[in-house]
Amino acid sequence: MRNARFLAGLALAASLLGLLFAAYSTYDYAQHLDRQIHTIHCSFIPGASGDTTAENPCKVALFSSYSAIFRASYWGGVPISLFAVGAFSFFLGFSVYLLMSNLRAPKRAYLFFGIAGVTPLMASLIMFFISLTRLHAFCKVCVGIYFSSALLAASAVMALLHYRRIAHVHLPPDPHGPTQVDSAAGNPLLLVGWLAALGLAAILPALVYVAALPDYRPYLSSCGKLEVPQEQHNALLKLPTAHPVKAVTFFEDPLCPTCRAFHERLIDEGVLENLDVTLVMFPLDSECNWMLDRSLHPGACMLSKAVLCGGNQARAILEWSYSEQDSLRELGKGNPAAIEKKIRERFGSDVMQCAQDKKTAARLNQHLHYASNNHIPVSTPQMFLGDKRICDEDTDLGLKYTLSQLSPEVLR
Amino acid sequence: MSAYSPHQPPNPNRRAIDAVDAPPGGGSPPFLPALVGGVAGVIVLLATTLTVRATVSGAADRLTHPQTPAASTPESKVAVADQSEEKYCTPGFKTVLQRVLNACGLVGGESRRGCQPADVKTFASINDEDFNALFTPLKDRGAVIMFDDGSDALDPGAKKLLEERWLDRKGARYFFIVARASRTGSADFNRTLSHKRANSVHFFLQEQFKDPDLEKQVGMLWLGNEFAQLTKEYCDWPASRSSAKCNADALNRSAFVSWVDCRL
Numbered sequence: 001m002r003n004a005r006f007l008a009g010l011a012l013a014a015s016l017l018g019l020l021f022a023a024y025s026t027y028d029y030a031q032h033l034d035r036q037i038h039t040i041h042c043s044f045i046p047g048a049s050g051d052t053t054a055e056n057p058c059k060v061a062l063f064s065s066y067s068a069i070f071r072a073s074y075w076g077g078v079p080i081s082l083f084a085v086g087a088f089s090f091f092l093g094f095s096v097y098l099l100m101s102n103l104r105a106p107k108r109a110y111l112f113f114g115i116a117g118v119t120p121l122m123a124s125l126i127m128f129f130i131s132l133t134r135l136h137a138f139c140k141v142c143v144g145i146y147f148s149s150a151l152l153a154a155s156a157v158m159a160l161l162h163y164r165r166i167a168h169v170h171l172p173p174d175p176h177g178p179t180q181v182d183s184a185a186g187n188p189l190l191l192v193g194w195l196a197a198l199g200l201a202a203i204l205p206a207l208v209y210v211a212a213l214p215d216y217r218p219y220l221s222s223c224g225k226l227e228v229p230q231e232q233h234n235a236l237l238k239l240p241t242a243h244p245v246k247a248v249t250f251f252e253d254p255l256c257p258t259c260r261a262f263h264e265r266l267i268d269e270g271v272l273e274n275l276d277v278t279l280v281m282f283p284l285d286s287e288c289n290w291m292l293d294r295s296l297h298p299g300a301c302m303l304s305k306a307v308l309c310g311g312n313q314a315r316a317i318l319e320w321s322y323s324e325q326d327s328l329r330e331l332g333k334g335n336p337a338a339i340e341k342k343i344r345e346r347f348g349s350d351v352m353q354c355a356q357d358k359k360t361a362a363r364l365n366q367h368l369h370y371a372s373n374n375h376i377p378v379s380t381p382q383m384f385l386g387d388k389r390i391c392d393e394d395t396d397l398g399l400k401y402t403l404s405q406l407s408p409e410v411l412r
Numbered sequence: 413m414s415a416y417s418p419h420q421p422p423n424p425n426r427r428a429i430d431a432v433d434a435p436p437g438g439g440s441p442p443f444l445p446a447l448v449g450g451v452a453g454v455i456v457l458l459a460t461t462l463t464v465r466a467t468v469s470g471a472a473d474r475l476t477h478p479q480t481p482a483a484s485t486p487e488s489k490v491a492v493a494d495q496s497e498e499k500y501c502t503p504g505f506k507t508v509l510q511r512v513l514n515a516c517g518l519v520g521g522e523s524r525r526g527c528q529p530a531d532v533k534t535f536a537s538i539n540d541e542d543f544n545a546l547f548t549p550l551k552d553r554g555a556v557i558m559f560d561d562g563s564d565a566l567d568p569g570a571k572k573l574l575e576e577r578w579l580d581r582k583g584a585r586y587f588f589i590v591a592r593a594s595r596t597g598s599a600d601f602n603r604t605l606s607h608k609r610a611n612s613v614h615f616f617l618q619e620q621f622k623d624p625d626l627e628k629q630v631g632m633l634w635l636g637n638e639f640a641q642l643t644k645e646y647c648d649w650p651a652s653r654s655s656a657k658c659n660a661d662a663l664n665r666s667a668f669v670s671w672v673d674c675r676l
Contacts, residue, residue: 023460030464033471036478085460093453100445201453205461212468214475232624290496290583290673362579371493372583378491 007158011095018148020046022084029079035393057137065268071400075216090201110163117156120149223391235366244276251282251382254321255297299332309354496583500549501674511535526632554670564608570652584671591667603636
């Protein structure tokens with residue numbers, strides 16, 4: 001009995017903890033539905049600490065393409081944490097039931113809980129794997145959910161063990177039970193009912209969320225357009241892709257974490273290869289960018305010039321800059337010359353020689369003038385679909401929805 | 413399925429199970445835990461669902477009625493990309509710049525390129541010293557391209573310096589060529605000579621860089637020997653002939669060039 005009570009208590013604590021973390025994660029996500037910038041909870045203590053920096057791992061997770069589903073149908077999609085909110089709510093109620101019933105719960109209740117209680121952990125393992133291999137960042141709130149799921153799974157395993165112990169044991173009759181069979185093993189229909197209740201609980205918050213979403217279509221084309229689409233000097237760069245069907249212009253900085261996340265999002269959503277990309281290098285580094293009074297990303301000018309000099313390797317150099325961004329950013333802060341060494345080692349001295357040429361600096365300057373002629377915001381990334389500017393919030397949470405509305409052919 | 417029946421033979425494990433697991437006393441009615449658990453689950457689910465709805469509705473309200481005082485403060489506004497604007501862009505400088513642009517063929521699509529002394533005197537409306545003073549802060553951006561006496565030919569040093577200066581555009585929008593001639597010879601001759609010197613620089617840039625925007629970027633003035641002659645203090649400026657003896661005559665056999673970092 002102590003075991004049964006302990007497992008129910010553990011399940012209750014795990015459900016409560018999971019519910020708190022999932023609720024904060026959902027709250028952070030839903031806050032962004034107003035298309036503004038908000039702080040994001042990122043702590044092992046539920047509800048503590050907000051952070052707006054791009055390096056915040058909870059922000060990385062939130063803005064990744066894995067944080068929500070049905071992104072093409074709804075602006076921002078339906079956050080996965082909503083399903084966790086529903087599921088943990090169900091398990092919270094179920095663990096209260098197990099705790100109060102003191103072994104009078106039917107045996108099938110333990111069987112059901114033993115199986116169903118592991119499902120949040122399975123979902124968490126998938127998300128953990130994605131965090132490890134794709135995001136390279138662990139969001140503390142997400143880790144809180146993983147931990148809660150693991151606790152719940154532990155209690156579920158205990159429930160299964162308990163079920164094994166009592167499966168072939170005849171328990172004393174329940175004087176209040178309608179039938180002795182029901183009170184001991186439980187009606188098989190209960191399994192179906194609990195499963196249906198779990199399913200309903202899991203999707204109810206998502207259904208309500210979707211029903212409450214506003215219509216975003218009027219906002220999608222409200223961020224202006226390229227005033228001077230043509231670059232007279234032929235200085236801009238074409239980024240090779242597999243099946244280009246729609247012309248886009250990207251303003252990017254090789255050392256900007258948001259650009260990296262944007263690039264990865266385009267790849268993860270399966271969109272990049274369908275875009276005919278014109279790349280405008282827009283390094284936020286005062287070494288070459290006169291629009292800044294200080295460098296946000298020192299070393300970005302040299303990397304931008306290397307991309308311009310890349311020829312067939314231009315995309316590879318850009319993607320290398322993104323994949324090595326953390327170490328390159330550190331090098332840029334302390335010793336920008338070390339970045340040149342890295343470029344030379346990785347892509348050869350020809351690229352580096354070209355990157356140091358004054359004409360390449362002048363070409364990069366043409367990129368910056370292209371940005372100033374078009375009066376784009378001094379922030380990266382910027383995306384133009386044709387000559388239409390995609391609002392910043394539509395390049396992250398709303399990317400797939402925006403593309404499905406404005407250029408559905410790129411999603412095919 | 414295994415179920416309890418009073419008619420079944422006794423289970424050898426039963427004593428142990430009962431001793432360990434059986435609840436003390438009769439316990440509560442069997443439906444109560446299910447009822448309490450169910451109600452708890454439903455309440456929590458409804459509470460979270462309603463919170464989700466309220467959060468989404470709140471975001472929708474903020475979307476349609478944005479009320480973010482913090483976002484409207486100047487500090488929080490994202491800057492917009494634009495050409496550079498340096499401290500030397502004083503109102504006086506900008507007035508002259510605007511008049512040069514209007515009068516000397518840089519804006520409005522006039523076919524005429526450049527301005528001569530009479531034009532400059534008219535639109536600048538300032539004396540020689542004040543005119544030169546406007547350009548004094550351009551020392552770091554500018555250069556003096558020097559010519560032989562009576563010549564408008566660019567030597568290798570001049571070409572190299574011109575190339576360096578042109579490539580060092582940064583955020584500037586306009587490039588000025590202000591050509592002069594020393595006081596040897598007649599005013600007419602020097603006016604023509606300084607015009608040719610301005611053209612030499614202009615044609616070199618055109619030939620070397622083939623910039624399609626050149627006509628919209630380069631402002632040309634030729635001052636002959638009549639207006640805003642350079643004094644010896646300009647000997648400190650970057651020049652194409654640093655080893656040559658510097659005096660007022662040599663300085664004015666020149667074309668002063670500079671990018672101008674001003675917005676209009």
